[in-house]
Amino acid sequence: MGSRTIEEIREDFPALKRRRNGKPPIYLDNACTTMVPRQVIASIEEYYTDYPACSGTRSRHWFAREVFGRIEGTPGKEGESSRRIIAGFINANSEKEIIFTLNTTHAINMVALGFPFRSGDVVLLTDKEHNSNLLPWLKLQKEGRIKVDFTLPNDRDEFDLDAFERKMKNNRVRLVSMGYTSNITGYTIPAREIIKIAHQYGALVLLDGAQTVPHQTIDVQSLDVDFLAFSLHKMCGPRGVGVLYGKKELLGQKPHEEDEADNVIVPVILGGATVANSTYHSYTLTLPPYRFEAGIQNYPAQIASGAAVQYLQQIGMDRIRDHVDGLNHFLSGELMKRYGDTGWFRIIGPQDASKRGGILTFEVKRPNALGIAVDLSEKSNIMIRDGALCVHSYFNEKFGLQWTRPISHSEHRMVYRVSFYFYNTIDECRIFLETLDEIFKERGYI
Ligand SMILES: Cc1ncc(COP(=O)(O)O)c(C=O)c1O
Structure with a gap:
């Protein structure tokens, strides 16, 4: 240790x-939620004691700049900002690929609701998905927007790559969305191989990393995963903060969501911070990650997320x-x-x-x-x-x-x-x- x-x-x-x-x-x-070390508690307390303000994405005053610095970085001190610490932790290419969410559930729902599915698209799951990676897809199926299918394990209850490839070959799978590590068995699926096969068949991959990210080094670039969801509260962090990682090209760049390319997720909750400009008739979106972070955020928890990750890294x-x-x-x-x-x-x-x-x-x-x-x-x-x-x-x-x-x-x-x-x-x-x-x-x- x-x-x-x-x-x-x-x-x-x-x-x-x-x-x-x-x-x-x-x-x-x-696996439900972890204990919280004093270093993380101190970070939350520091926010409320010393700079209990909104972030410098909105206001320009002293306190707002301090909040901004701890989440986004200040010139010369970027290493201390939580978004960068988290990006480094999973080896994201940029901190702009780190979207703060409420938790894993929220992150998965963001993809489910924001992804441009076409009727007939299949979303492929395993047989052991947490409700958070099942219900969002069942709801879309109920609405006739996608079809949900499952790939089954072998008789040792381990991932069956052949069965998976058969599913990929015989179905119009648009998205593979799987629990990276099962919260029932603790078994971790062979994500690298799954992603390679899925990409060969033109599908994207979302990994529910709620039980994986707290326990092992994750390198999203080397895995080539498209989306990764996880929760800080399962890794010594504060409650009420999760992350959706998405490859930059899948998070959008256009001011109007209808102009975004295929496969790009668009924000489904809009309001403060998500828009660059608005009139009584129209609006233009900000760039990611902010277009996905609507309204005043849980700043102390976002800041303390960085402290939690640093704590794990130090161990x-x-x-x-x-x-x-x-x-x-x-x-x-x-x-x-x-x-x-x-x-x-x-x-x-x-x-x-x-x-x-x-x-x-x-x-x-x-x-x-x-x-x-x-x-x-x-x-x-x-x-x-x-x-x-x-x-x-x-x-x-x-x-x-x-x-x-x-x-x-x-x-x-x-x-x-x-x-x-x-x-x-x-x-x-x-x-x-x-x-x-x-x-x-x-x-x-x-
Ligand atoms: C595999 C898995 N996915 C998703 C979740 C949901 O996480 P959260 O409640 O933080 O959204 C959990 C939590 O238990 C989980 O174990």
Whole structure:
């Protein structure tokens, strides 16, 4: 962890200092949202304390220039601006390709609503898309504007490139929109190969990087990805800020959206900052990224996003990945050793933990399988996620509708997700194992 130990790094997170019943929190719900270090909190506080104004894209005064400087850069100090820090983090060609959004969901909707689809166009997804990368497309399908199709995994639950290429060959796929890393299984799809094939067939690729960008180095230029969406709150950043990266040529340059070329997304929410000029009858657009950032922005969060990325960079993305992989390997191995043969305990996704990044989702198929996440929280302050994980479509298909409330008590099943980040420890995993064992015993499972 850089030159600092994990114990030293944990000191940065005020929430980890809390105690309930004399015990610390064990936060294993990082795929939902992560803890926030004091450096990021300080950055938010600094905005409200020292320069709580709008940005210099609007006003020209002292405070506005300070806000502008921290988001866009001041001459000679560009390295400190959050848009540039984020552009550098994913190796975008320019900070103009970084659009601030509310979150990943907002970023994906911006493409769905702003892309010039033609009737009959197909948008191709995987079978495990988060609702945020499913519903926007289902809505367009319902309106008759596109057709949604799915490419299915192989029998090891990994991406099937041959099946994908067959889909590309036999359908008029205009856009491939896929979760880069599944929030159910932690499996990361072979994006480089997917993008290459998609481009061969003339389709563009949008990657939902919500679970990927926080965990590994991403190079959008080397990947050649067209759009990438992610959320800062899953990478130690503030809530309410995400990013849509788009290649410059796909974000538009013309003052009127109707003049934009094929494949260019146009803004769907208009207002302050999106327009260069307006009359009572017409308007002209600003250039990207501003044409996509309508209205007064969440400036403190945009500024703190830069602080969050710098914080991760200081720890090192390779170290983050190695640490998280190690924890997942340990806990997966221990769980399978204890319950792998029972028939009612199953890890979802690839069995090889090294293919599941920071996510360990398991199914418990026993009478009264509900409520284990609450028990873990009550007994040992362990925080994990349960339920459909915002991927209802997948569980309804695999487990049947009403899968948490089946007719027969003995058919109860529930899905639990443990998700790690760099501040988690092996000791926390041990407490998790002990507490889960106690719960299973109390419930008469073992
Ligand atoms: C794979 C994936 N996509 C999209 C999202 C939505 O992210 P947000 O709620 O930040 O928009 C999530 C969040 O859990 C996710 O895991």
